[in-house]
Amino acid sequence: MPRRKMIYDGKAKTLYKGPEPGTVIQYFKDDATAGNGAKHDVIAGKGVLNNRISAHLMTKLEGIGIPTHFIRSINMREQLVREVEIIPLEVVVRNIAAGSLCKRLGVEEGTILQRPLVEYYYKKDELNDPMVSEDHIMTFGWADPYELEEIVAMAWRVNDYLNGLFSGIGLRLVDFKLEFGRIYGEHGELYIVLADELSPDNCRLWDAKTGEKLDKDRFRFDLGDLIEGYQYIAQRLGLIPEGGIVKGGSINEQLAEKLELIENELAEKRRMRDVKPGKPRKA
Numbered sequence: 007m008p009r010r011k012m013i014y015d016g017k018a019k020t021l022y023k024g025p026e027p028g029t030v031i032q033y034f035k036d037d038a039t040a041g042n043g044a045k046h047d048v049i050a051g052k053g054v055l056n057n058r059i060s061a062h063l064m065t066k067l068e069g070i071g072i073p074t075h076f077i078r079s080i081n082m083r084e085q086l087v088r089e090v091e092i093i094p095l096e097v098v099v100r101n102i103a104a105g106s107l108c109k110r111l112g113v114e115e116g117t118i119l120q121r122p123l124v125e126y127y128y129k130k131d132e133l134n135d136p137m138v139s140e141d142h143i144m145t146f147g148w149a150d151p152y153e154l155e156e157i158v159a160m161a162w163r164v165n166d167y168l169n170g171l172f173s174g175i176g177l178r179l180v181d182f183k184l185e186f187g188r189i190y191g192e193h194g195e196l197y198i199v200l201a202d203e204l205s206p207d208n209c210r211l212w213d214a215k216t217g218e219k220l221d222k223d224r225f226r227f228d229l230g231d232l233i234e235g236y237q238y239i240a241q242r243l244g245l246i247p248e249g250g251i252v253k254g255g256s257i258n259e260q261l262a263e264k265l266e267l268i269e270n271e272l273a274e275k276r277r278m279r280d281v282k283p284g285k286p287r288k289a
């Protein structure tokens with residue numbers, strides 16, 4: 007196999023140069039971190055599950071006309087995505103109070119919010135991703151008003167869609183984090199697409215009946231086996247068989263390699279289709 011050029015090595019993913027110009031390979035690691043890397047562990051199977059779940063959700067979102075960077079799955083740990091210029095914002099959407107919202111404002115965990123709440127954080131590890139306002143975004147030019155309007159509209163649509171999807175399988179979507187990127191078209195037009203990943207690493211999902219936390223909070227707060235929660239989500243989504251793909255800390259590779267075929271079938275239907283999110287604008 008030819009040596010690949012690494013572009014970026016993050017906490018949970020590594021990015022490599024893709025096979026064609028404008029493409030990137032996203033490799034999902036088994037590393038789990040919390041508190042900006044203060045807590046770290048390697049959890050067998052996490053990368054495979056997040057790759058599966060993210061590929062599935064991105065494909066579903068594409069299906070309802072939300073442009074994403076996702077092109078197709080490559081293997082159980084890798085997916086091909088479009089190269090984007092990442093907008094340095096973490097856009098958090100909340101439906102139910104949890105996490106830093108409770109800490110910051112003293113709201114009781116589990117409080118259902120009157121309306122979905124959108125928050126912005128400046129993506130900067132050295133600063134611990136501080137929360138910022140729309141004004142900060144404009145003042146420092148991280149995104150322009152048109153881009154931000156598009157980002158917020160997309161975040162609301164993603165929330166509506168995912169709320170329905172998860173409630174249909176007995177899960178409550180408490181909150182999630184999105185990242186967006188810019189793609190420049192041939193004529194200099196600019197598109198905003200959903201980037202990064204959509205997985206239990208950046209969503210909070212609670213079981214609707216029992217309230218059990220199934221997401222990365224299991225790792226952050228030592229609430230139980232992380233893989234058990236992630237597998238439960240993947241099973242509910244119909245992505246892995248009932249028996250799961252990870253048992254006693256080891257992954258059934260043969261089974262895991264087969265799963266990508268399912269999503270590629272879905273992705274195939276819209277493959278190489280151009281990203282056309284509404285009216286293009288000049289960059």
Ligand code: AIR
Binds near residue numbers: 096106181182183209
């Ligand atoms: N998140 C924020 N920064 C990194 C991540 N993964 C996600 C969390 C949670 C939501 O954003 O996983 O789903 C809100 O996080 P918090 O800590 O602000 O309450």
Ligand code: ASP
Binds near residue numbers: 017042222
């Ligand atoms: N993603 C951040 C970290 O790895 C924050 C978190 O998910 O808790 O530390």
